[in-house]
Amino acid sequence: MSDIKTLALQCRDASQALARLSAAERRDLLRSMADALEADAEGILAANARDLRAAADKGVGTAMLDRLALDPGRLAGVAAALRDVAALPDPVGEVTRDYVRPNGIRVQKVRVPLGVIAMIYEARPNVTADAAALCIKAGNGVILRGGSEALQSNTAIAAALKRALRAAGIGDAALTLVEDLRRETMLELLQLNDIVDLAIPRGGEGLIRFVAEHARVPVIKHYKGVCHLYVDDSAELQRAVDLVVDGKVSRPAACNALETLLVHADIAPRFLPLAAAALRARGVALRGDEATRALVEGVDVAEEADYAAEYLDLVLAVRVVDSLETAIAHVQRHTSDHTEVIATGDPAHAEAFVQALRSAVVMVNASSRFSDGGELGLGAEIGISTTRLHSYGPMGLEALTVERFVVRGEGQVRG
Amino acid sequence: MSDIKTLALQCRDASQALARLSAAERRDLLRSMADALEADAEGILAANARDLRAAADKGVGTAMLDRLALDPGRLAGVAAALRDVAALPDPVGEVTRDYVRPNGIRVQKVRVPLGVIAMIYEARPNVTADAAALCIKAGNGVILRGGSEALQSNTAIAAALKRALRAAGIGDAALTLVEDLRRETMLELLQLNDIVDLAIPRGGEGLIRFVAEHARVPVIKHYKGVCHLYVDDSAELQRAVDLVVDGKVSRPAACNALETLLVHADIAPRFLPLAAAALRARGVALRGDEATRALVEGVDVAEEADYAAEYLDLVLAVRVVDSLETAIAHVQRHTSDHTEVIATGDPAHAEAFVQALRSAVVMVNASSRFSDGGELGLGAEIGISTTRLHSYGPMGLEALTVERFVVRGEGQVRG
Numbered sequence: 145m146s147d148i149k150t151l152a153l154q155c156r157d158a159s160q161a162l163a164r165l166s167a168a169e170r171r172d173l174l175r176s177m178a179d180a181l182e183a184d185a186e187g188i189l190a191a192n193a194r195d196l197r198a199a200a201d202k203g204v205g206t207a208m209l210d211r212l213a214l215d216p217g218r219l220a221g222v223a224a225a226l227r228d229v230a231a232l233p234d235p236v237g238e239v240t241r242d243y244v245r246p247n248g249i250r251v252q253k254v255r256v257p258l259g260v261i262a263m264i265y266e267a268r269p270n271v272t273a274d275a276a277a278l279c280i281k282a283g284n285g286v287i288l289r290g291g292s293e294a295l296q297s298n299t300a301i302a303a304a305l306k307r308a309l310r311a312a313g314i315g316d317a318a319l320t321l322v323e324d325l326r327r328e329t330m331l332e333l334l335q336l337n338d339i340v341d342l343a344i345p346r347g348g349e350g351l352i353r354f355v356a357e358h359a360r361v362p363v364i365k366h367y368k369g370v371c372h373l374y375v376d377d378s379a380e381l382q383r384a385v386d387l388v389v390d391g392k393v394s395r396p397a398a399c400n401a402l403e404t405l406l407v408h409a410d411i412a413p414r415f416l417p418l419a420a421a422a423l424r425a426r427g428v429a430l431r432g433d434e435a436t437r438a439l440v441e442g443v444d445v446a447e448e449a450d451y452a453a454e455y456l457d458l459v460l461a462v463r464v465v466d467s468l469e470t471a472i473a474h475v476q477r478h479t480s481d482h483t484e485v486i487a488t489g490d491p492a493h494a495e496a497f498v499q500a501l502r503s504a505v506v507m508v509n510a511s512s513r514f515s516d517g518g519e520l521g522l523g524a525e526i527g528i529s530t531t532r533l534h535s536y537g538p539m540g541l542e543a544l545t546v547e548r549f550v551v552r553g554e555g556q557v558r559g
Numbered sequence: 560m561s562d563i564k565t566l567a568l569q570c571r572d573a574s575q576a577l578a579r580l581s582a583a584e585r586r587d588l589l590r591s592m593a594d595a596l597e598a599d600a601e602g603i604l605a606a607n608a609r610d611l612r613a614a615a616d617k618g619v620g621t622a623m624l625d626r627l628a629l630d631p632g633r634l635a636g637v638a639a640a641l642r643d644v645a646a647l648p649d650p651v652g653e654v655t656r657d658y659v660r661p662n663g664i665r666v667q668k669v670r671v672p673l674g675v676i677a678m679i680y681e682a683r684p685n686v687t688a689d690a691a692a693l694c695i696k697a698g699n700g701v702i703l704r705g706g707s708e709a710l711q712s713n714t715a716i717a718a719a720l721k722r723a724l725r726a727a728g729i730g731d732a733a734l735t736l737v738e739d740l741r742r743e744t745m746l747e748l749l750q751l752n753d754i755v756d757l758a759i760p761r762g763g764e765g766l767i768r769f770v771a772e773h774a775r776v777p778v779i780k781h782y783k784g785v786c787h788l789y790v791d792d793s794a795e796l797q798r799a800v801d802l803v804v805d806g807k808v809s810r811p812a813a814c815n816a817l818e819t820l821l822v823h824a825d826i827a828p829r830f831l832p833l834a835a836a837a838l839r840a841r842g843v844a845l846r847g848d849e850a851t852r853a854l855v856e857g858v859d860v861a862e863e864a865d866y867a868a869e870y871l872d873l874v875l876a877v878r879v880v881d882s883l884e885t886a887i888a889h890v891q892r893h894t895s896d897h898t899e900v901i902a903t904g905d906p907a908h909a910e911a912f913v914q915a916l917r918s919a920v921v922m923v924n925a926s927s928r929f930s931d932g933g934e935l936g937l938g939a940e941i942g943i944s945t946t947r948l949h950s951y952g953p954m955g956l957e958a959l960t961v962e963r964f965v966v967r968g969e970g971q972v973r974g
Contacts, residue, residue: 160891164914243936249925250936256917258947312941337771341947356752362777362948383970390972476575487970498965499579502671510664510968519973520666520964521658532756533777534949536961542579546951549935550913553925555798555902557805 148332152287152339156260159285163257167234169312174281178223178307181273185219191300192269198244199293211267214292222273225524235541236283238479242349249553251472255545257283259341262333264289265353266347269297275346276319276524282544287340289322299323305559312404326346334359342534345526363544364535366528368454369399369482371512374471376413376488383509384487385419388460390511391485393426397456399528400515401482402521404451406471409435412464416440416544425526428458433552435464449479468493472500479503481530483515504530504537564736566701569753571675573730576701578672580712582649584727589645591723593638598690600634600720606715607684613709623775626682627708637688640939644692647938650956658908664968666806669730670960672698674756677748679704679770681762682714690761691720693941695960704737714738745755749774759942779958781943781949783869784814784897786927789886789912790830790902792823798924799902800834803875805926806900808841812871814943815898815930819866820877821886824850826877831855850879862945866893883908887915896916896945898930919945919952 145153156224176222181188199212214222239251261284263275272288290298298321306316322329334343337360344364345355356363370412373391374382387533391402407415412435420430420440430436431446443462450461451474465471476482483505486497494508505515517525522540529535535543560568580588586880588651596603607629612708615884631639639778676699678690683783687703694701703711713736721731749758752775759779771778788806790799806817822830827850835845835855845851846861858877865876866889880886890899902913909923922932930953933942937955950958 160915160917163917191672245934245936249929256735256947256951259917286683357775360772380970383674386970386972388881390974394973404943461793494967500575502575502578502674502963505966507685507966509970510966513973514664514966514968519660521660529775532671532963534961536671536963539963546947546949548947548951549920549930549953550919551920551922551925551929551935552909553803553923553929555801555924556924557794557801558809558928559805 146332147324148322148329149336149339151317151322152260153332154315154317155285155287155320156339158318159257160261161314162280162285162318163236165314167236170234170281170283171230172349173308173312173314174226174277175303176311177277177427178230178302180227181219181226181301181307182222184300186215188219188297188300188304189214189216191296195294195296204293208293210266212269212297212463214269214297216269218310222270225274226277229281229524232541233353234281240547242322247556249556251552252550254550255542256548260285260287260339261360261544262289262340262361263321264330264345264351266291266351267293269294269301270300271346271532272301272321273305274524275526278524278541279544280318281543283529284544285318285320287320287333289325289333292325294447295323295325299420302439312501328418330502331358332363333515334420337361346527351450362525364529365531366399367530368480370403370452370454370478370480371400371403371483371485371515372404372406372475373402373485373487373512374406374475375408375411375412376468376486376490376493378489378493379411379415380489381418383413384415385422387417387485387487387509389422389426390513392423392460393429393458394513396458400512401456402460402512403455404463404478405455406463406465406474408468408471409464409466412436413439416462423460426458428460430460432462433464436462454480468496472497481506481532482528483512485510502532504528515535562739563744564751564754566732566737567675567748567751569730569732570700570702570735570974571754574672574675574698575734576729577695577700577733578651578698578699580698580729584653585649585696585698586645588723588727588729589692590724592720593641594643594693595705595719595723596634596638596641596716599715600631602631603634603712603715603719604631606711610709610711619708623682623708627684627712628631629684629712629790633685637685639857640689643693644696644939647696647956649696650834650960655962662971663973664837664966667965668962669965670957671888671963672960675700675754676959677702677704677755677758677776679745679758679760679766681706681766682708684709686761687713687716687736688720690941693956694959695733697956699734699959702735702737702748704740707740707765709845712739732955735889746773749776749829752776761942769867779942780946781814782945783895784816784893785818785867785869785893786898786900786925786930787819787894788817788900788902788927789821789888789890789904790823790826791883791901792825793904793908794826794830794902795828795893795904796833799830800837802902802924803928804837804841805928807838807843807875808873809928811873815927816871817875817927818868818870819893821878821880823883823886824881827854831877838875842872843875845875845877847872847877851877869895884913887912888939890916890939896947897943898922898927900925901971917947919943931949942960
């Protein structure tokens with residue numbers, strides 16, 4: 145048997161014990177994991193310094209080095225995040241349905257852990273602790289396959305967390321860090337569909353497409369966020385300006401940032417000059433269709449590709465549309481199934497927009513930047529799914545469980 | 560663009576209109592589909608007669624011919640099933656969560672259709688109507704890829720159902736029957752992960768493994784049911800006998816039939832002779848371990864493979880275990896994640912069994928044969944999932960939807 149298959153089977157075995165802990169025991173385990181991280185802070189930071197030196201020697205860029213870097217403040221943040229996860233309501237055992245059938249059998253739907261979750265991610269070492277905490281809180285074993293740049297940091301973090309597992313009487317294989325980072329080993333991991341219940345890739349679109357194309361295990365994908373704001377003819381002007389500015393500017397590199405602005409033709413002459421001034425004051429470059437360019441000077445031409453682009457930058461594509469229906473058709477054509485927003489004063493238009501679109505998050509008069517597990521009240525987020533299966537949109541603890549049936553009778557038979 | 564991709568894109572486009580129908584409109588559409596089937600009964604039965612003749616000429620066996628055959632009674636049953644589906648509660652638009660965040664945004668989770676579902680199935684032509692009805696009721700487009708033996712029947716059924724779609728103003732591509740049954744065309748369909756949201760294979764384990772191995776679209780799998788009954792030392796004797804007889808005998812070829820019986824050593828001397836007599840009176844052959852063979856004469860030796868077997872026949876593997884824990888460990892080792900039953904008089908033992916096992920359906924003092932969408936109150940069943948993702952266990956209409964977020968604010972921004 146290959147090494148990675150052996151590791152995966154050990155993880156699965158250990159995960160059974162994790163699933164059987166009580167909610168209070170899992171909460172205490174998460175707290176011990178946070179304590180262990182703090183106790184090992186010195187060693188973790190030293191390992192991280194070695195990763196940083198090696199990365200700098202390889203000529204890794206500043207942005208990547210920043211993502212890789214830990215310091216006492218960031219590490220304290222990671223431990224605090226673990227304590228936050230510890231305090232969340234435990235999803236395992238939650239009864240979501242409960243009814244009695246005519247023959248007297250009582251049927252419940254009850255949440256159980258998925259089993260074994262493989263996280264495939266890139267440079268950020270905090271993901272090692274964050275993802276492990278969420279998986280373990282929901283009773284799952286976790287196999288962590290991070291990037292090579294962070295291997296020393298990840299190993300030190302995993303060692304601390306494993307100590308907490310052992311202290312709780314759980315086999316520390318419940319948290320398994322893959323140290324063999326060869327691509328063929330990852331491919332083998334992604335083929336273990338009788339052992340691994342779910343793979344979650346976190347990183348750039350390239351990594352996610354690679355995992356999705358090669359996996360035989362189920363994958364929850366988050367490709368990209370081409371988020372739209374449609375400003376309806378009935379929208380309140382200043383509110384709509386606030387929504388476009390917040391959506392585009394508050395964190396342009398986030399997947400829930402706005403990328404395309406659609407404006408109804410009847411409000412465009414009043415709205416677009418105001419919006420353009422506010423956006424430009426914050427450094428945003430606009431690319432528009434002819435109608436936009438006729439209303440605002442100095443707007444670059446938007447090519448067809450601009451309406452499919454996830455800029456992740458201070459750039460916004462703009463188009464004037466003649467109706468709500470045209471706006472909906474534009475979104476349907478270009479949607480990444482992430483987040484779409486309508487600014488409107490007309491409840492019927494709001495409902496038509498919500499009903500017509502099947503994106504993971506559809507908002508009325510609220511910023512696209514709320515499309516986030518924390519902001520939507522999930523407590524924490526292990527990712528955002530843009531595929532309509534199992535979980536759609538920001539994924540919290542519940543998304544790491546599945547509902548199964550528990551039936552209680554008094555000897556009923558079907559006959 | 561390939562033909563199958565063109566068909567899939569047309570199905571996706573038409574499915575959008577289906578998703579926007581009201582619940583009443585979708586209910587009426589399902590009723591019209593039932594009417595259309597009845598109106599075309601003569602043509603459908605003639606097409607089925609052609610399929611049957613061709614299959615008989617090819618030397619197809621009696622069991623397969625029976626699965627393929629339609630007659631006026633069976634066709635009326637299919638139409639009646641469509642009307643039953645029409646009457647089920649509509650899952651689309653159901654609000655499963657509704658809360659207000661501290662900043663005043665209102666967050667709802669609302670069910671939406673998955674989008675496009677590909678059904679891959681074998682000889683039974685009734686699946687064409689049943690599966691289409693469930694997918695369409697939940698607002699999904701459906702691509703049907705049946706077996707070659709049933710192609711004439713399936714084409715005639717699909718033509719009737721498509722007429723009902725057109726009469727409702729829906730593009731009839733919302734129901735697409737694949738008439739090109741080459742294997743490479745099916746493989747291409749299973750690669751269309753940007754268009755097809757879910758594939759559901761229905762048939763033998765071979766078909767399901769083939770689909771699972773070649774699909775890049777998500778697949779809900781149902782491999783097999785190796786269902787266990789554990790008779791605890793506290794079980795009521797006659798009740799336990801009834802459960803094993805019903806589980807094994809009432810429909811041995813069903814996936815929810817019992818395949819393995821585990822008996823606590825303390826009750827085995829009283830239980831096993833009773834159970835063996837009752838089972839043998841109904842033609843069941845037993846294969847047991849040494850302890851079983853010491854208690855009941857004429858029991859064949861159970862090999863290790865017997866405890867992994869899905870007999871689908873009047874054969875039962877039996878093992879005597881020394882404790883509840885041993886029974887649980889046996890199930891954990893051999894489970895197909897389908898259905899497990901405990902017969903017990905001890906509530907603590909019942910709970911330990913339920914908590915320890917993560918199978919899709921776990922039952923206390925009820926027959927495994929209730930592990931079925933209809934029996935569990937789902938109204939209808941499109942399949943049974945034995946994979947812990949999205950849906951686990953019998954799948955009804957809800958399993959053909961996913962929850963997404965709808966957020967309503969008054970201009971809130973994140974800042």
